[in-house]
Amino acid sequence: MDWFEQSLVRLVKSPHKAWLETLPRQLHDFLSKPHGDFRKWQRVLKQLPDINTEQQPTASLGDTVGIGPAELASDSDRARMRGLLKQLQPWRKGPFELFGLNIDTEWRSDWKWQRVAPHLDSLSGQQVLDVGCGSGYHLWRMLEAGAEDVWGVDPGELFLTQFQAIKQYMPASIADRAHFFPVGIEAMPELKSFDTVFSMGVLYHRRSPLEFLQQLKGLLKAGGQLVLETIVVAGDETTVMMPGERYAQMRNVWFLPSAKALAVWMQRLGFKDIKVVDHNVTSLDEQRSTDWMQGESLKDFLDADDPSLTVEGYQAPIRAILTARV
Template identity: 80%
Template sequence: MFNHSLQRLLDSPHAAWLETLPTQLRQFSDKPHGDFKKWQRVLKQLPDIELTDSADVDLGDTISIGSAAQATDSQRAQMRGLLMQLCPWRKGPFDLFGMTIDTEWRSDWKWQRVAPHLDSLQGKQVLDVGCGSGYHLWRMLEAGAEDVWGVDPGELFLTQFQAIKKYMPPALARHAHFFPVGIEQMPELKSFDTVFSMGVLYHRRSPLEFLQQLKGLLKPGGQLVLETIVVEGDDTTVMMPGERYAQMRNVWFLPSAEALAVWLQRLGFKDIEIVDHNVTSLDEQRSTEWMQGESLKDFLDPNDYNMTIEGYKAPIRAILTART
């Protein structure tokens, strides 16, 4: 499952990762999540449609692979039925041979906010921490990255990534990698040109430790791209919500963007910029056929969408960039 990516690591600036990663992947394979084997069976049943030309792929706002003419109605129906078994699909959208996967998040909108503030990714080694289904990995390849590496312990996300990668032409597929590990399992590699962390910080009990771990993955002069929920306030404002925030149990610290910039400065980051401040809209995160559970609308006060159901201000998301 991971052999090609491990071989690619051997020839990359991140070869030191091989001191720990193979053992972690063996442990993962020995004790999979209860549904992982079922999801992998779904993956194996997907129809084989081989694309060899990268021109058949568009890594734009919708990750589009092939055209409707390159698959039969029967193949599309089979693909749809199988991929529906991998719900919920949270990050996207994707289009496979004319079949659209309309994900919970319009992740393309986030990318449009991030992209203008990136150092050039041309020929670069890029890491996405908490990459979900891998949507943004393909956008990073579109931007010219040499190799994109995603880490996320979510086994469903891994399977979704594998399903999309199955149909990618080899010339693209060989440059995209996903390992089901958490950042706390990674050594201090100091080897990536750019490290992304989008939608993760507020889930960490120790946010400063997490930011320090991100710093340890960047090579000198590398760029951190950090996207997270923030609150309004000055450079001393930090909120710790109660048991739930917008129905999420695992939300710990919500700093203001200005306070987050102070955290980064205290940890030794340089050239820190708050490049975007945005209220999440009901059009950007919503329930769909491919994610039929509760979504943002259900987490807000039905009488005032400016507030969460618990009485906090509705989510504001900020993007910060910094360098080591």
């Protein structure tokens, strides 16, 4: 439990301590039955160079989440770090920079944050949860925005490993306030304790989107804010599309409502002050293949002759951001 010990101690003193009724057992089960590559990924982390010997690193939590300065690492340190971290591909959410080594991720997640940030309440002093946090890029941005503690949940073992790779170099004053647990939202109790809950890029993967929205609602304290980002389609309050076996080459896409229909769903579930604050067509510059994610990306999922359509003939991805209160 070494990976989670500090976070569990922090949880004891937090408003979410009821989570301790279920979480330790779930973490024990996770560690006792790891994914086939998880042990290999752990070994990668242990081999990363220890470069914090004489001077503590500094962190920049801006558009590129960076740790430096570059002078703390030698060229051989960077070469070793690059070779090891490349074993943790694909790197999807970022970008990151470690002592001059740039990790150019598939997604320019900073662009999403730039769309989200103007519509947030102040996160200063808040307890913030990110459901489906991926590699944790946005957790660092939430700390930059003033959050007291950020809690990420995502069952992806590779994402957890990537998060730990960044966290282990972070100054303790920052790292001790960032937490990642490899569980899904369905394994969480109804805590009603978070000031702000984020869910970005998850809703369309859920077979029961209304149940998922209800679960998000159950994690917020009274007056708390939900920030929801998801793929939508054009249409009115009654428009919902259920694609066939694949959408943009993704197998696990279930329901794609219009932003207006999604707002109706949220209203029916008891959310208040619902606002559609952003509507954005995903560009080929925001999601693309890189040296750190060498597989297919958005351009491969769109019709080569008409990029307004997916390869299956559906409307190309539009992403909306909605905010609401409980």
